[in-house]
Amino acid sequence: MLAKRIIPCLDVKDGKVVKGVHFENLKDAGEPVASAEYYCQQGADELVFLDISATIEKRKTMKGLVRNVASNISIPFTVGGGIKNTQDILTLLENGADKISINTEAVRNPDIVYEAAKKFGSQCIVVAIDAKKTGKNRWEVYVKSGKIPSGIEVKEWAKKVEDLGCGEILLTSIDADGTLGGYDLELTRTIASVVKIPVIASGGAGSIEHLYKVLVEGNASAVLIASLLHFNQFTITQIKEALRDKKIAVRI
Amino acid sequence: MTGIINYGAGNIFSLFNNIKRLDEKALIISKPEMLSKVHRIVLPGVGAFDEGMLHLTKNCLSEAIIEQVKKGKPMLGICLGLQMLFENSEEGKLKGLSILKGAVRKFPRKKNLPVPHMGWNSVRILKKSLFLKGIQDESFFYFAHSYYSIPEEKNIIYGITEYGFEFTSIVQKENLVGVQFHPEKSGECGFRLIKNFVKMK
Numbered sequence: 001m002l003a004k005r006i007i008p009c010l011d012v013k014d015g016k017v018v019k020g021v022h023f024e025n026l027k028d029a030g031e032p033v034a035s036a037e038y039y040c041q042q043g044a045d046e047l048v049f050l051d052i053s054a055t056i057e058k059r060k061t062m063k064g065l066v067r068n069v070a071s072n073i074s075i076p077f078t079v080g081g082g083i084k085n086t087q088d089i090l091t092l093l094e095n096g097a098d099k100i101s102i103n104t105e106a107v108r109n110p111d112i113v114y115e116a117a118k119k120f121g122s123q124c125i126v127v128a129i130d131a132k133k134t135g136k137n138r139w140e141v142y143v144k145s146g147k148i149p150s151g152i153e154v155k156e157w158a159k160k161v162e163d164l165g166c167g168e169i170l171l172t173s174i175d176a177d178g179t180l181g182g183y184d185l186e187l188t189r190t191i192a193s194v195v196k197i198p199v200i201a202s203g204g205a206g207s208i209e210h211l212y213k214v215l216v217e218g219n220a221s222a223v224l225i226a227s228l229l230h231f232n233q234f235t236i237t238q239i240k241e242a243l244r245d246k247k248i249a250v251r252i
Numbered sequence: 253m254t255g256i257i258n259y260g261a262g263n264i265f266s267l268f269n270n271i272k273r274l275d276e277k278a279l280i281i282s283k284p285e286m287l288s289k290v291h292r293i294v295l296p297g298v299g300a301f302d303e304g305m306l307h308l309t310k311n312c313l314s315e316a317i318i319e320q321v322k323k324g325k326p327m328l329g330i331c332l333g334l335q336m337l338f339e340n341s342e343e344g345k346l347k348g349l350s351i352l353k354g355a356v357r358k359f360p361r362k363k364n365l366p367v368p369h370m371g372w373n374s375v376r377i378l379k380k381s382l383f384l385k386g387i388q389d390e391s392f393f394y395f396a397h398s399y400y401s402i403p404e405e406k407n408i409i410y411g412i413t414e415y416g417f418e419f420t421s422i423v424q425k426e427n428l429v430g431v432q433f434h435p436e437k438s439g440e441c442g443f444r445l446i447k448n449f450v451k452m453k
Contacts, residue, residue: 074439124263
């Protein structure tokens, strides 16, 4: 049976993990690899690295990080943040990334999703959608790290990126993100029902019950978690065991 | 030395690293004449069926691969690399390598079963072989695909996986092995498979 995936998210700045596990005694250069290995050993099913560097120049360091991570772990990982064209994607894939997450650029130029999926395969193209609630069963797509409204309705956008060939949707609720109050179940369930590609739920996880709900009631294929792990509340092993006890299929 | 066929379309870095971790030399193959230099071949899989086949035929690799396999050189097909071993695919119009009889089909649309079939799923081992040595029944492997193969010769099916129905996830016919999942991304179990393959002669 296909297992529900638990995916830690690590923020990266200038080639270093800035949010993640605290490794006090480790040198900066080793940190991304150490974080990746740490989660990998705990049983993470995949990893997501999100580049939050402000400048293109600093983004270039991502290539080295990707190479370093890929040389040391053997589970799939996604890289996102600042992807502008298929050349950016090729560079990251060639250095060992398995999937590329596109957000703002997909809204600005949807063709990038089509071109990338055709060239590299749907399985490695993830479209990240940042959604903000605007009314009953309605959400709006936000871009530029959730700051700028795009005027696009999330259901429409999800269907469109699926048609363009993306293989997975990383769905973040801006309203729930960072609140630790639980995922936006209605949003996740709605989007999971309008597309047939897997939906990764993101934003709001504060307890194992929240993960359980979004996987069962929200029909998410996977959950992205950050704060829940980074503040050392739970380990992935603990999360997976608790989910297994609640009859969720997980890989242990 | 193990050769990895390069399509220029994505991630063969992990595969390369897995092989290097075994102290085995790895050669990235882009030309047919390079195939005779290696002891075994990995046909990785990324992208779409037609794009993959087009790449192989354009670079005169199709015929060379078939010839090497006929000679008994071990080959491992991964994901699309497994699918291309068959005669045709619902994904494309081009003919496959046709080393194995059978076809490739798309997963049907079913409620609560998203396509691509993406993530970790377990494999039921039907038969034992040296390639599968040390792999426990129902071990988890990482899958990322929308199409699955239907071999005509049922005796080559060594592993199956459940996703709405049971599909073929491991095939073996003498020195030719194929897996629908990505061993290079499947942690220690996947690494074990690559290790077993690298021992094949």
